[in-house]
Amino acid sequence: MGTMNNFIKMNKKYLLWFAQEHIEFRREEIMSLVSLFNIKMNFVEEPTLEQPFWVVEFLNEDDVHLLANRSVSLRSCIELLTFAKSVKGLHENLKTFSTDYVKLLFDDNKSFKIEVETFGKHFTHSEKVNKLQAFDYLPYKGKVKLKDPDTLFYYIEYYGTDPTCPPKEPYDVYFGRWIINGLRQLVKKFSLKTRKFIGNTTMDPQLSFLMANQAKVKKGDLILDPFVGTGSLLISAAYFGGYILGTDIDYLMLHGKTRPSRISQKVREKDESIKANMVQYNLESQYLDVMVSDFAAWYWKDSLKFDAILTDPPYGIREATEKIGIHKEAYTISEEHLATHIPAKIEYGISQMYFDLLKFSCKHLKIGGRLVCWFPVFREDYTVESLPSSNCLKLVANSEQILSKYTSRRLLTYEKIKEPGEVDLDNEITIADFREKYFMLREETRKEKRIKKAQEKYENYQQYLQKKENK
Ligand SMILES: C[S@@+](CC[C@H](N)C(=O)[O-])C[C@H]1O[C@@H](n2cnc3c(N)ncnc32)[C@H](O)[C@@H]1O
Known part of the structure; x- marks a missing residue:
């Protein structure tokens, strides 16, 4: 990641955060919407099928709104301030951002909240609080407000999609400003x-x-x-x-x-x-x-x-x-x-x-x-x-x-x-x-099942005869 000045010169980067349901269809849905609204979207990193986080670029935030107001796969859209392959890397990046934009986000007139999320690995509440305290160097001026803050930040650690054996350290770490949620509420x-x-x-x-x-x-x-x-x-x-x-x-x-x-x-x-x-x-x-x-x-x-x-x-x-x-x-x-x-x-x-x-x-x-x-x-x-x-x-x-x-x-x-x-x-x-x-195959599988059942019956009967003989 470059400095904040470089960041502004480039197209802004956004994190698209998807629900982990019907994952085979998410890319097709997003690409259809991109085409419907004539949105320009670049993948910064090519995501795998399972990956619930996509780092992408849009020309402006209006496009993010268009997408989120139609997508049912999308959970949330976040304007990425920075992202890295390690926790240390993320904090190093963030510390270099001393520009007006970051100061503006932490303006004294604005309330804020930082939400800590981990995907693919469970952390206790106190472990999450420790992760939060690591952001003490940020130039906050406004007040923390837990409900309806003016600015909601997300800090996300991604440990892959297999929670049974997550890695020690996260694969990806993201920090950004929440913009809008997708249409997940429609499912309910x-x-x-x-x-x-x-x-x-x-x-x-x-x-x-x-x-x-x-x-x-x-x-x-x-x-x-x-x-x-x-x-x-x-x-x-x-x-x-x-x-x-x-x-x-x-x-x-x-x-x-x-x-x-x-x-x-x-x-x-x-x-x-x-x-x-x-x-x-x-x-x-x-x-x-x-x-x-x-x-x-x-x-x-x-x-x-x-x-x-x-x-x-x-x-x-x-x-x-x-x-x-x-x-x-x-x-x-x-x-x-x-x-x-x-x-x-x-x-x-x-x-x-x-x-x-x-x-x-x-x-x-x-x-x-x-x-x-x-x-x-x-x-x-x-x-x-x-x-x-x-x-x-x-x-x-x-x-x-x-x-x-x-x-x-x-x-x-x-x-x-x-x-x-x-x-x-x-x-x-x-x-x-x-x-x-x-x-034909359905018939075959039925037939296979019938044969398997008959075989089991036969084996049980043989065991029964054997036991009887042993007695
Ligand atoms: C898989 S279902 C569709 C279910 C539908 N999407 C729903 O919301 O319930 C297929 C439908 O096709 C209808 N169908 C079967 N043969 C048809 C035909 N020749 N012309 C029109 N409809 C037919 C059936 O009655 C059935 O309701």
Whole structure:
């Protein structure tokens, strides 16, 4: 670190402090927001996936506010006065800062507080007080105020992400002025525990907000979820100012008539619905509508364009992958049965479904608009090449959430880069067929379990016979 004068000449350095939850998505979220707000951000040090602290540069503090007012991964943003690889190094740096800026921060009219935080290693209260007293040389003039000080400083020691064997000395040490917190409070505010209408497929609120950020939803955007279920993805889109539309093949789900998913609830309340959730969160003004419809037979006007499509299509595990259809050939319904006819459903192959989703997005997204969707994969087989792709859609983010030893789902973000040619739209999309293998493997693991159980039974029986013989 240079002196404070050097520091001012450079872009200011900031510490982005992240929550250690859903860490695979944090970089994608921040990069989407950086692109949404056209922010210039440089990494001073390239962070690893697990690292909750990023040292970055921004051109000005307004950008920090823009980012923090949208990010759910971000815990806090701190203007870094200095940082070092050792405690001694940090204090040496700080002692050289005798400029007006530091004096200004410790002005006699301003109250302050220094918060000591350690990450990855536990320290007692008195050990933390000792760390605090090491700052006695700072030119404080103002009063210490523990609640709502004018300036809040953070001193942070980072010991890595494995608290079971932390190093003796910290890897990184930071000191800076707190600026703003991220939107972590939304995780609690939108908790499923207190949400009126939920189902088995409702998305965790943090992931929903991450998706809306990756989709770069902004005020006035038109947003669609074509597999809307209980509408959890649309809540976050509406919160960021999007106008929301949803469709789902499941009539009972959209009408809040499916079996309640809360164990404590025997029957659904009369008014459970996606709209009721919007009312609960005071987002009713953003709600356009939800409709029962089969995505395999979409009916939208060609001219309708969405700013973003956010969706979690069915994988056939918790919910059926179906579309309207019948295996019988040349099937007709008589006039008298038409009014009461409930159409039959046939299997909607996952490959076909993603093909349709990409085709729909090529056609109905605005240029620059984003499709953010989950895609299930068989981990061993995964390669980027096996992901659905299209000439009109650029894959801009791709992160994994592990579901089991064999499977995971990937959150894919595509950006529309060109309009499709009228004739060759089908040729613009490539989808690998993976589902058969996925299910074969599920069958295999079941079979393996059955064999293991039978073997255990057999061994127990042998032991029992042996004991009997010994007696
Ligand atoms: C994984 S869930 C989506 C959950 C949703 N994000 C939520 O908040 O509850 C997939 C949804 O796709 C619906 N679906 C299945 N096949 C469909 C089809 N052919 N057309 C439209 N929706 C379909 C299911 O009824 C289910 O609600």
